[in-house]
Structures are given as C-alpha cells and as structure tokens.
Amino acid sequence: MKKRIIFISFNYRDCDAFAEYLHQQSLLGWHFKEFRLGMVFEQGNPADIHYIVEVFPKGTETDTRPEASTEEYAEYCEAAGWKLIDSSRKFCVFRQTEADAVPIVTPEERFANIRKAEWLLWLGGAVPVFLLSAVYLSQMMTESFSEWIFSAPSLLLFLFLPLLCADRIFGGIYLLFWSVTRKKLIAAGSLPVYGKKKRYPLKAVRSVMLFLVVVAAYTHLYSQRESCLLYLIPLLLILIIRMPLSALISFWRPSRKYNQRFQDAVVWVAIFCSTLITAVWVPGAVTGSEAIPESAEGFPLIQADYRQMNGAVTWTYAEHKENLLGSVSHFYVDYSIESPEHPYLHNDTAYDNLWYTIYQSRFSRILDKLWEDELSVPKDHPVNRTNIWNAVSAVSYTSEHGICTELVRCPDQIWIIHTDKRLNDCQIRSICEKIRTPGNSLYPERTFP
Amino acid sequence: MAREAFQTLTEPMYYILLALTGECCGVDIMNKVEELSHGRIRVGPGTLYAMLARFEQHDIIRLTAEDGRRKSYVITDTGIDMLTKEYARLKTMVEDGALYMKDFL
Numbered sequence: 001m002k003k004r005i006i007f008i009s010f011n012y013r014d015c016d017a018f019a020e021y022l023h024q025q026s027l028l029g030w031h032f033k034e035f036r037l038g039m040v041f042e043q044g045n046p047a048d049i050h051y052i053v054e055v056f057p058k059g060t061e062t063d064t065r066p067e068a069s070t071e072e073y074a075e076y077c078e079a080a081g082w083k084l085i086d087s088s089r090k091f092c093v094f095r096q097t098e099a100d101a102v103p104i105v106t107p108e109e110r111f112a113n114i115r116k117a118e119w120l121l122w123l124g125g126a127v128p129v130f131l132l133s134a135v136y137l138s139q140m141m142t143e144s145f146s147e148w149i150f151s152a153p154s155l156l157l158f159l160f161l162p163l164l165c166a167d168r169i170f171g172g173i174y175l176l177f178w179s180v181t182r183k184k185l186i187a188a189g190s191l192p193v194y195g196k197k198k199r200y201p202l203k204a205v206r207s208v209m210l211f212l213v214v215v216a217a218y219t220h221l222y223s224q225r226e227s228c229l230l231y232l233i234p235l236l237l238i239l240i241i242r243m244p245l246s247a248l249i250s251f252w253r254p255s256r257k258y259n260q261r262f263q264d265a266v267v268w269v270a271i272f273c274s275t276l277i278t279a280v281w282v283p284g285a286v287t288g289s290e291a292i293p294e295s296a297e298g299f300p301l302i303q304a305d306y307r308q309m310n311g312a313v314t315w316t317y318a319e320h321k322e323n324l325l326g327s328v329s330h331f332y333v334d335y336s337i338e339s340p341e342h343p344y345l346h347n348d349t350a351y352d353n354l355w356y357t358i359y360q361s362r363f364s365r366i367l368d369k370l371w372e373d374e375l376s377v378p379k380d381h382p383v384n385r386t387n388i389w390n391a392v393s394a395v396s397y398t399s400e401h402g403i404c405t406e407l408v409r410c411p412d413q414i415w416i417i418h419t420d421k422r423l424n425d426c427q428i429r430s431i432c433e434k435i436r437t438p439g440n441s442l443y444p445e446r447t448f449p
Numbered sequence: 450m451a452r453e454a455f456q457t458l459t460e461p462m463y464y465i466l467l468a469l470t471g472e473c474c475g476v477d478i479m480n481k482v483e484e485l486s487h488g489r490i491r492v493g494p495g496t497l498y499a500m501l502a503r504f505e506q507h508d509i510i511r512l513t514a515e516d517g518r519r520k521s522y523v524i525t526d527t528g529i530d531m532l533t534k535e536y537a538r539l540k541t542m543v544e545d546g547a548l549y550m551k552d553f554l
Contacts, residue, residue: 054495072518076494079476102479105495 002043004030012090012117013178014195015053022051022093035064035088037250050096052082054104055113059090061121062260064253066092077104090117107186114194115179122175126168133161146370150359152323241270302333303354306423306430311337314351326361352420358435359414371409374416388428398422458535461492465500466532472513472523475501504528 010018022032026049030041058069066074066087073092074084081101082094094104105113140148140158148154185192245266249259296302296313303309317332335352361367371393379397385406386394393409404422408415415435417423423431458466461482468481475497482492492500501522504510509528514521524532 057499068518072520073495073498075476075518076479076498080479080494082494102491102493104493105499106493109493109496109499 003033004041004043005036005038006041007038010053010091011195012055012114012121015055015091015114016193017195018053018091019051019093022053023049026051032085032093034086035250036253037247051085052094052096052104054092054094054110055090055117056087056092057090057113057116059087059092059117060256061089061124062263063087063089063256064249064259065255067256080104107191111182111186111192115182118175118178122168122172126172129161129164129168133165136161146328146359146373147321149366149370150321150323150326150328150361152321155323155325241266296333299331299333300329300358300435301331301354301356301417301431303335303352305434306427309335309337309352311335311352325363325366326359328360329358331356331358354417354419356415356417360412362412364411367409367412367414370414371407374407374414385428388425390432396422457538458531460486460490461496462500463532463535464490465492465497465504466509466524466528469510469522469524469528470532472521474519474521476519478522 010021025032025041026047029043029046031044031047031049032051033040033042056070056073058073059067063070066084070084070087070092077084077092077094078097081096081098082104083097085093085095087093136157140154148158182192245263249262254262296316299316299318302313312335313333314336315332315334317330319330321328332355333353335354337352359367359370375395379395380400382395382397384394385396385408386392388394389406389408391408391410395407396405398404402420404419406415406417406419406423406428408417417431464482464485465478467485468478473481478497478501479492479494482490501510505512505522507527508525509531510522511525512520513523
C-alpha cells in the first residue's frame with residue numbers, strides 16, 4: 001500500500017487544526033497511520049473520517065509512542081467511541097468510530113490540558129535561555145569585561161542573547177494573551193477552536209544557520225578564525241548530531257525511559273567531543289592569539305625602545321582581539337641580559353621581562369569602565385604620575401613581588417605596563433614617543449575610521 | 450487534603466462514586482453513570498480517566514484488580530463518607546426548597 005511521510009508539525013494550541021488537516025487528507029484518500037520520522041499516511045479510498053487530537057496530560061515531550069498510561073487512556077476512549085491511531089509527545093490522535101461518541105474531555109479540561117502543555121513547553125525553552133543570558137551578561141559586565149568586550153564572538157553573543165530573550169518573552173506574552181482570551185471564550189459558554197497553523201521544521205534550522213553565517217562573516221572580517229571556530233564547532237556539532245539523532249529517535253520510537261537515557265548519553269558525548277575538538281584542534285590559544293613571532297619586530301614597544309639593553313629578545317608573545325567597540329592587545333617580551341647583578345638571575349643569565357596591554361576604543365564609557373575596574377583592585381602605595389605621562393590619568397605602583405606597573409589613561413587608550421624596574425621620567429617620555437608614533441601597531445592595517 | 454479538594458462534588462463526580470459503590474471496571478463506569486442518571490449524565494473517557502486518578506490519589510477509591518490495561522475500582526470508606534455527606538447535603542437542599550417550590554412544580 002502506498003505511503004507518504006509529511007514533515008509538518010503543530011503546536012498543542014493548534015490541535016483542532018491538526019485534526020482538520022487529517023480530516024482533509026482522509027477526504028483525499030490519505031489516511032493517517034502513525035508518527036514515524038514525520039506523519040505517515042497510507043493511501044486508501046477517500047473517506048469522511050473525523051479525527052480528534054487531544055493533549056494527554058500524562059504525556060511528556062520525550063514520548064515517541066504510546067506509553068502504558070496512554071494505552072490505558074486509549075482503552076477508555078475506545079469504549080466511548082474513539083479509536084487511538086497513534087500518539088507522540090503529548091498528542092493523541094483519535095478516529096471517531098461511533099457517531100454519538102461523547103467528547104473525550106469537557107471544554108474546560110481540554111483548555112487546561114492544552115494550556116499546561118504549552119506553558120511547560122515554553123518554560124523548557126525559555127528558562128535555559130534566560131539562565132544562560134543572565135550568567136553570560138553578568139560575567140560580561142563584571143569579571144570578564146576586559147577580555148570579552150573587544151572579542152568579536154563575545155560581542156555577537158552579547159547582542160544575540162538579548163534578542164533570544166526578547167523572542168522568548170514575546171512568546172510568553174503571546175501565550176498569556178492566548179490563555180486569557182480562550183478562558184474568556186469558555187467562560188462565556190463558547191467552544192474555542194484551537195488553531196489554524198502548521199509548522200515547518202526547517203524554520204528552526206534557519207535561525208541557527210543564519211546565526212552561523214553571521215558569526216562566520218563577522219569573525220572572518222576581523223581575522224579571528226580560531227575564536228570563530230570556538231562558537232561554530234559546538235553549533236555545527238549540534239546540527240550534525242541533533243538532526244540525524246532526531247530522525248533516528250523519530251524512526252526507532254524508543255519508550256520514554258530509553259529515549260531519555262539515549263538522549264542524555266548523546267548530549268554528554270557531544271559535550272565531550274566539542275570540548276576535545278576546541279581544546280586540541282583549534283590552533284593557538286583559545287582567544288585569538290598569534291603564534292609566537294620569531295622576533296619582536298612589529299611590537300609597539302620593547303625594552304630597547306626606552307633603555308640600553310645588552311642582550312637579545314628570547315621570548316615574545318602577542319594576543320590581539322578586535323571588534324566594533326575597539327581592541328585589546330597583550331604583549332610579552334623577555335630579554336636575556338648579560339648582567340649578573342640583575343635581580344632575576346637564572347643559570348648566570350638574567351632576564352628582563354616586559355609585558356603590557358593596550359586597550360583602544362573610541363567609546364570613552366568602555367575605557368572608563370576598564371579604568372575603574374583596574375583602579376578598584378587594591379594597590380600598594382599608588383603614585384600619581386599623570387603629569388609625567390601627560391595623560392588623562394596615570395597611576396604607578398609596585399607589587400609585593402617587585403613588579404612595577406604603570407596604568408595610563410589616554411583619551412582613546414589605556415596602557416597597562418608591567419616592568420621589572422620602575423620607569424624613570426626619561427624612559428616614560430621615550431615610551432610615549434614610541435607608542436604614539438602614527439601607524440605603530442602590530443596590526444597596522446586595522447585602524448578605526 | 451481529600452476533604453478540602455472534594456468539599457462539594459460535581460454531578461459527574463457524584464455519579465462516578467455512586468457507580469463505584471460496587472466493584473466496577475474503569476471502562477464500564479461510563480455506561481453505569483449513564484444508566485444511573487437515566488441518560489442525563491455522560492462522562493467523557495478523558496474526564497473519567499483523570500477523575501479516577503485523582504480519586505485514587507486521595508484514597509476515595511481503591512484499585513481492586515488489574516488485568517492488563519483494564520483496572521477495577523471500588524469506593525473506600527473515605528469515599529463512602531464523602532458520598533454520604535454529599536447525598537445528605539443534596540437532600541437537605543431539596544427538603545429546604547420543597548416548601549417554596551410546591552407552587553411552581
């Protein structure tokens with residue numbers, strides 16, 4: 001017998017539309033048989049078959065076939081003139097077998113079942129989004145602000161998550177409106193008709209694909225391919241794993257117990273694989289770092305720029321992040337020194353360490369926040385060096401380990417410079433001249449408009 | 450608590466409990482209710498299913514036999530107590546109204 005599979009779905013609140021759809025198909029000679037991959041229809045003689053689709057209150061979202069409780073429910077319904085054809089999730093599809101079959105539930109009970117199912121579904125989708133957004137945004141505005149504010153993928157999430165939250169909130173508002181209006185209809189003695197909409201599964205996939213394209217384009221534009229992969233890989237894994245997994249479950253139709261266990265196992269495997277791939281395969285550090293250059297050529301500042309150095313650069317490291325809001329660059333330069341009197345002596349070779357961070361942004365509020373965060377950390381005997389640096393504000397301090405730090409606030413930049421020895425006025429002037437030279441940047445082609 | 454949840458019984462509840470004064474299979478309750486009410490009350494299968502679950506949860510009825518998916522129930526002492534009180538309440542209402550309703554009946 002000829003069969004066909006239809007890939008559409010319905011919301012719980014559109015259960016009457018679902019039943020009407022099945023009725024129309026029967027009139028055309030296609031009779032609903034079961035849920036497997038999609039809705040399976042068998043060809044037969046056209047017939048005027050009446051269906052009803054009920055929301056079974058004891059069903060769950062992981063039900064792929066009638067459970068014991070559903071079959072018990074079906075027994076009662078069959079005695080009343082409704083034959084269960086199949087069930088999936090909380091949907092139970094019945095065919096009317098007796099002309100005078102009594103309605104399965106009262107209008108009030110039907111509304112209560114549909115409303116509860118819809119709200120539970122909404123909560124299941126909204127709560128994780130709200131939690132994730134709250135955690136991410138709180139991190140973004142506190143501890144991780146300085147590292148994430150100039151990260152392209154982080155900015156995208158910062159913009160995307162509120163949109164996702166707004167989508168969920170509007171969904172909740174619509175559901176509330178729907179609940180209130182249907183309740184009023186029932187209170188007035190009317191019978192509400194539940195829905196007229198079909199849903200197409202590709203709609204959800206489109207949103208994910210769009211996000212992936214935007215992430216890829218944006219991060220490619222800012223040459224942060226490695227950090228782009230951090231976001232793309234888990235999402236691609238979700239698509240690669242989830243779609244065939246959903247199809248497999250939909251075809252295999254395990255019982256509720258096995259379905260839950262199987263999905264839990266797959267989620268853990270996906271998390272493991274995703275972590276493994278991003279930690280091992282993505283080259284370099286996970287936040288868009290550059291490979292160690294052979295020399296400090298192109299670094300905005302090295303020790304030799306502000307004092308006499310007898311030795312050579314032995315190790316360098318650079319990291320750069322950039323987005324529409326600005327950029328942050330971290331630089332590390334180690335010099336070996338032929339001086340036994342140097343405080344850091346190792347195997348008769350001394351090392352001079354310089355590491356510094358440059359924040360650059362045209363948005364003074366962002367720099368103000370970064371500046372406040374830096375100053376909020378307690379410091380030993382801070383010294384005001386604003387005049388020496390000729391900056392908006394400048395503070396110098398020495399840590400208990402002997403590391404000297406200069407915090408310098410300029411109109412569009414913040415410099416945080418760590419050295420082994422305190423910088424004197426002459427060295428500061430040399431540094432100012434060096435860093436403020438036009439075009440002096442590790443990424444000279446990246447300039448703000 | 451069972452008492453607070455079922456202070457006043459609806460008509461379907463009342464007739465279901467009445468039907469379960471004798472052991473009865475869940476599926477047959479619908480026919481029995483229709484019989485007891487002379488066709489006036491028809492309980493939907495979904496309504497019955499949910500109600501039996503609630504009654505059992507509150508110890509108003511108890512499961513007596515289970516044959517595959519077919520379950521049989523009977524009313525408990527708690528249920529009888531509830532049914533008796535509801536019957537008395539309804540009877541009192543009828544008696545109270547008899548004096549005033551005789552001109553209209």
